Amino acid sequence: MIEVKSLHKTFSKVIALDGLSFSAPEGQITGLLGPNGAGKTTCLRTIYGLLRADSGQALIDGVDANLNPLQARRHIGIFPDKFGLYERLTAREQVAYFATLHGMKGEHRDQAVAEVLKRLDMDAIADRRAQGFSQGQRMKVALAQAIVHQPKHLILDEPSRGLDVMSTRVLRDLLRELRQQGTSILFSSHVMQEVAALCDQVVVIAKGKVAAQGTTEELCELTGETALEEAFVKIIGTDEGIAA
Numbered sequence: 001m002i003e004v005k006s007l008h009k010t011f012s013k014v015i016a017l018d019g020l021s022f023s024a025p026e027g028q029i030t031g032l033l034g035p036n037g038a039g040k041t042t043c044l045r046t047i048y049g050l051l052r053a054d055s056g057q058a059l060i061d062g063v064d065a066n067l068n069p070l071q072a073r074r075h076i077g078i079f080p081d082k083f084g085l086y087e088r089l090t091a092r093e094q095v096a097y098f099a100t101l102h103g104m105k106g107e108h109r110d111q112a113v114a115e116v117l118k119r120l121d122m123d124a125i126a127d128r129r130a131q132g133f134s135q136g137q138r139m140k141v142a143l144a145q146a147i148v149h150q151p152k153h154l155i156l157d158e159p160s161r162g163l164d165v166m167s168t169r170v171l172r173d174l175l176r177e178l179r180q181q182g183t184s185i186l187f188s189s190h191v192m193q194e195v196a197a198l199c200d201q202v203v204v205i206a207k208g209k210v211a212a213q214g215t216t217e218e219l220c221e222l223t224g225e226t227a228l229e230e231a232f233v234k235i236i237g238t239d240e241g242i243a244a
């Protein structure tokens, strides 16, 4: 379980997180929705220990990401907002490198890499160097890196950006499969359709705080709307956080 408790974070005068609290339980997909600058990326980066909160806690199975970032990170897969690939390595080599960082070795590692490449429909690019990869191909490599060690928790910052329809479907199926296996999945998105289709729980963030939380149905009921997009607009008071 991922738990965020009263997180505060400021960047000089900007208040990015202002007492943010929610939890992402096992076997569920939790979606973080919010307008630009709401604090989603800051929250996710704090959970995976890349940023230190000023106060509050981000707990991964009870381990504080601020105090023990390495231990907290051991059981999480991360699909970050910005990622770089090693241009000279093939997709297979990149994923194998991440598997090695997670302590996997030899045949066990090679098999896990082959499986994840297959699962993400990457066989055609597996042995090509990353140089020249399209945005969607890069995203797939980053996704493969995030899940190759079969983490208990998966954190994704806008995972479907740049993916075509088929790749988005592959991603959705993958997240559903991982949920079935008990993984806790936390992802941020601006795509209402995706959130409504996938999430067991939606956490709407505005100005670093939770503005509303519940299932898509509960948020619609709360606002008297029939679609998540309309409910979101009502909660936030603007349509700023919705992807075109």
Ligand SMILES: Nc1ncnc2c1ncn2[C@@H]1O[C@H](COP(=O)(O)OP(=O)(O)OP(=O)(O)O)[C@@H](O)[C@H]1O
Pocket: 011, 014, 015, 016, 034, 035, 036, 037, 038, 039, 040, 041, 042, 043
């Ligand atoms: N490193 C930083 N230095 C200064 N300000 C920052 C930094 N990182 C984030 N911020 C500010 O903190 C606030 C929250 O930013 P964050 O990136 O978490 O929002 P977000 O919800 O992910 O937005 P978006 O949907 O646009 O990606 C913004 O006002 C942003 O400008």
